[in-house]
Amino acid sequence: MRKLRLWLAGLGLAFLWGQAEADYTLNLTEGVTELSRDVHDLHMVIFWICVAIGVLVYGLIIYSIANHRKSKGAIAADFHENTKLEIVWTVIPFLILIGMAIPATRVMIKIYDTSGADMTIKVTGYQWKWRYEYLDEGLDFFSTLDADSNRARQTGSGIRPASVDNYLLNVDKPLVLPTHKKIRFVFTGADVLHSWWVPALGWKKDTIPGFITEAWANIEQEGTFRGQCTELCGRDHGFMPIVVVAKPESEYRAWIAEQKSAGAAAKADATREFSMDELMARGKTTYESNCAACHQATGEGIPGMVPAISNSPVATGPIAQHLDVVLNGKGAMMPAFRETLSPVELAAVVTYQRNALGNGMADMIQPSAIKSN
Amino acid sequence: MSASAATHDDHHDDHHDDHGPAKGFMRWVYTTNHKDIGTLYMITSLIMFMIGGAMALVIRLELFEPGMQYVDPGFFNQMTTLHALIMVFGAVMPAFAGMANWMIPIMIGAPDMALPRLNNWSFWLLPFGFVMLASTLFMEGGAPAAGWTLYPPLVLQTGDSFPFTIFTIHILGISSIMAAINIITTVLNMRAPGMTMMKLPLFVWTWVITAFLLIAVMPVFAGAVTMLLTDKYFGTSFFNAAGGGDPVLYQHLFWFFGHPEVYILILPSFGIISQIIPTFARKPLFGYSSMVYATASIGLLSFVVWAHHQYTVGMPIAGELYFTYATMLIAVPTGVKVFNWISTMWRGSMTFETPMLFAIAFVMLFTMGGFTGLMMSISPADLQYHDTYFIVAHFHYVLVPGSVFALMAGTYYWLPKWTGYMYDERLGKLHFWLTTISVNVTFFPQHFLGLAGMPRRIPDYAVQFAEFNAWSSVGAFVFGFSQLLFIYIIIKAVRGGQKATDEVWEGASEHGLEWQLPSPPPYHSWITAPFVK
Numbered sequence: 001m002r003k004l005r006l007w008l009a010g011l012g013l014a015f016l017w018g019q020a021e022a023d024y025t026l027n028l029t030e031g032v033t034e035l036s037r038d039v040h041d042l043h044m045v046i047f048w049i050c051v052a053i054g055v056l057v058y059g060l061i062i063y064s065i066a067n068h069r070k071s072k073g074a075i076a077a078d079f080h081e082n083t084k085l086e087i088v089w090t091v092i093p094f095l096i097l098i099g100m101a102i103p104a105t106r107v108m109i110k111i112y113d114t115s116g117a118d119m120t121i122k123v124t125g126y127q128w129k130w131r132y133e134y135l136d137e138g139l140d141f142f143s144t145l146d147a148d149s150n151r152a153r154q155t156g157s158g159i160r161p162a163s164v165d166n167y168l169l170n171v172d173k174p175l176v177l178p179t180h181k182k183i184r185f186v187f188t189g190a191d192v193l194h195s196w197w198v199p200a201l202g203w204k205k206d207t208i209p210g211f212i213t214e215a216w217a218n219i220e221q222e223g224t225f226r227g228q229c230t231e232l233c234g235r236d237h238g239f240m241p242i243v244v245v246a247k248p249e250s251e252y253r254a255w256i257a258e259q260k261s262a263g264a265a266a267k268a269d270a271t272r273e274f275s276m277d278e279l280m281a282r283g284k285t286t287y288e289s290n291c292a293a294c295h296q297a298t299g300e301g302i303p304g305m306v307p308a309i310s311n312s313p314v315a316t317g318p319i320a321q322h323l324d325v326v327l328n329g330k331g332a333m334m335p336a337f338r339e340t341l342s343p344v345e346l347a348a349v350v351t352y353q354r355n356a357l358g359n360g361m362a363d364m365i366q367p368s369a370i371k372s373n
Numbered sequence: 374m375s376a377s378a379a380t381h382d383d384h385h386d387d388h389h390d391d392h393g394p395a396k397g398f399m400r401w402v403y404t405t406n407h408k409d410i411g412t413l414y415m416i417t418s419l420i421m422f423m424i425g426g427a428m429a430l431v432i433r434l435e436l437f438e439p440g441m442q443y444v445d446p447g448f449f450n451q452m453t454t455l456h457a458l459i460m461v462f463g464a465v466m467p468a469f470a471g472m473a474n475w476m477i478p479i480m481i482g483a484p485d486m487a488l489p490r491l492n493n494w495s496f497w498l499l500p501f502g503f504v505m506l507a508s509t510l511f512m513e514g515g516a517p518a519a520g521w522t523l524y525p526p527l528v529l530q531t532g533d534s535f536p537f538t539i540f541t542i543h544i545l546g547i548s549s550i551m552a553a554i555n556i557i558t559t560v561l562n563m564r565a566p567g568m569t570m571m572k573l574p575l576f577v578w579t580w581v582i583t584a585f586l587l588i589a590v591m592p593v594f595a596g597a598v599t600m601l602l603t604d605k606y607f608g609t610s611f612f613n614a615a616g617g618g619d620p621v622l623y624q625h626l627f628w629f630f631g632h633p634e635v636y637i638l639i640l641p642s643f644g645i646i647s648q649i650i651p652t653f654a655r656k657p658l659f660g661y662s663s664m665v666y667a668t669a670s671i672g673l674l675s676f677v678v679w680a681h682h683q684y685t686v687g688m689p690i691a692g693e694l695y696f697t698y699a700t701m702l703i704a705v706p707t708g709v710k711v712f713n714w715i716s717t718m719w720r721g722s723m724t725f726e727t728p729m730l731f732a733i734a735f736v737m738l739f740t741m742g743g744f745t746g747l748m749m750s751i752s753p754a755d756l757q758y759h760d761t762y763f764i765v766a767h768f769h770y771v772l773v774p775g776s777v778f779a780l781m782a783g784t785y786y787w788l789p790k791w792t793g794y795m796y797d798e799r800l801g802k803l804h805f806w807l808t809t810i811s812v813n814v815t816f817f818p819q820h821f822l823g824l825a826g827m828p829r830r831i832p833d834y835a836v837q838f839a840e841f842n843a844w845s846s847v848g849a850f851v852f853g854f855s856q857l858l859f860i861y862i863i864i865k866a867v868r869g870g871q872k873a874t875d876e877v878w879e880g881a882s883e884h885g886l887e888w889q890l891p892s893p894p895p896y897h898s899w900i901t902a903p904f905v906k
Contacts, residue, residue: 025824025825026821026825027824042751043748050744050747053744054741054744061733061736064720064723070722071724080661080717081659082660097701100701104752105694108752108753111753152440155443157440157441162836166835168834169835193526193620203753203757204685204759206686210619210620211619211620214687228831230759230761232450234518234527235447236446237446237830238832305447305514332529333530
């Protein structure tokens, strides 16, 4: 009878667990690299050690509460020291800790060994996007929160986050990596500290302006793996996700070739004459993903915090000065877009700001006129 | 010392009424009396606890569901920063300082603190500091929003409020250092005859060690933030790589202060719990001397583990491993303390008044925070835990059901002594259960959130984190509003009720000098020093 009841309780728990698994997870991911599995194993070992000590400690407290109470007629004993006992509960935890330190050291040494890498990716943290440079390929691009999430996350947007695909965990251009290659990552920051974390890879690393930090991964499984910035980096810290797409070597090579030819075409395209309509269309999307978070979709800004663009002296003044603010930033809040936007995007967004958002300057600037990086 | 105190008494016995409290508001401004100053500290702390708590509720309101509903992300960051600064420097530290002021002279058999005028000043700096900090909310660019750690380069983007934040830290630091000097001086010089160091109540011992930590690390913090100030306004480059500096240097300086600081927030709690458990178990504290040594070890270790807050900054492997081992070591003396508390309860004759309930909850839930702390000491695993909700759960477990529960336990324990009236036991128990259940509903799910991949300090999150965030927010609101009951219980006890006896708790007079004075004690505590066997 007692056994039956236990079984039923167990089944109930298993059912609840299954339910829970459907939506969310409770535990650390095992990930898709050797390192992430090692870290997961360490996590489980120390977790079970804590559970065992917890059962002992909580068991003793609960037993004592239940039995050593005055209301049950318990009479207080008088003991108040025992050197042997003190030595026991100093030495045993110490030995357990040594037992933990040995595997932890082994894993840490492995994590730090970035030698013999097949390729190197340079990751730079910007407020608030990531730049990925494939150092062996000469490929270089920015990765920003995708447009759907960005629209939905504006305060009071009215868009249900659940209706957005991978809300806040999707980007316009993911980092594509080959499987079964030892990939060395080098990290740096462009402005403030950021931290690059994809749980499936098993670690995170800070990106520090002026310094280089390193890590490595050998992804064993194809798939899409998502993560986020984990070091507070200002207003939009919560909105600079990371997406890694792992592909087999052959597909990865094909993707690289495709990117290179697309990049060359875009570069050639930037030298031609753009029409007003083209610039305005391009400018609108650039504005929405880079400017609207602070200056608002309407261009009205946030009173007391962020200046308006609508009818502002900058957007209705000389175009050269307007461009200068966008290229080089201003004050503590306005970032410089010299590096993070292409000449086409810069020309488009300046043109858009001057001819929309309540402004009607009727002028424009061509990408070819912009000498950025 | 005692001899001169006695002659002083003989001469001035008939003037004693002149030394009673002055009347009106100026009593509180001019006071040099340890009890008045203790009361002022604790009232300030309670006010700051409510303000910091209101900010926490703004945070939890925005995080109740995915999407940005109520606040701007920039304002959200201001709230997380101010919530932490106010809770650490405004709520918890002044509360412990208040209890120290009230209880240390009484517990060691002294008439007052050693340096009463300094005492007045160390309190009265605080209101100015906090008003200045709160005023940053109304400045151009808003309050500081770079987190309470104030990491550069981000903190250098703060608007007009930047220098005010730094000066607030200077003021609070001066206040803390003076309070610490006062406590050490009092304990070393003003003990009653027979009160040797190894007879000091644990609360006094833990405070002495805390005071040494404060004196050692507050100047480091003040120096580090001053370097931020000169980096921003005077063209220095301490933390700017372009000028030969290093942003990570700030982190080392900050955590050299910051890690001892978190022990400053917990060691006096250990002391309070070590006073309460023996009283209600009706048994002496188990392992008194090992408790003292464990506290001192924790204090010493706190200086050599700081970089475990920075496992992800890319330290050399030797640093990474050293800080792992040193941090793991802290589990040993902390474990000793927990085992000693359990042994004190063991075969006691326990009753479960509100202070004891809070003390037992402290032992159980602080241990929970200890476990997650041990997990995070393992540096490879911390590369996953770092800066996620797992750490948020960890430090709230040690600070809320840790420090704050100890403060509540201490308040209920000594309130009858302070006011002369018993608090309402039925309401006290209600407050305990509401608080304990809601604190777990708030913070336990955050462990899952962190392990599942939710970073900390984000105003919005992916939809798979929605369920546990909703739980956490509901818990936070219940917790927050339950504290109004706490304030009501305190006010009720101040205004009257059942008269408290001198001993207050059955058999308590064996557990400390404070239970041998009347409730409430006279304005000057021990005019004639007691003799301690």
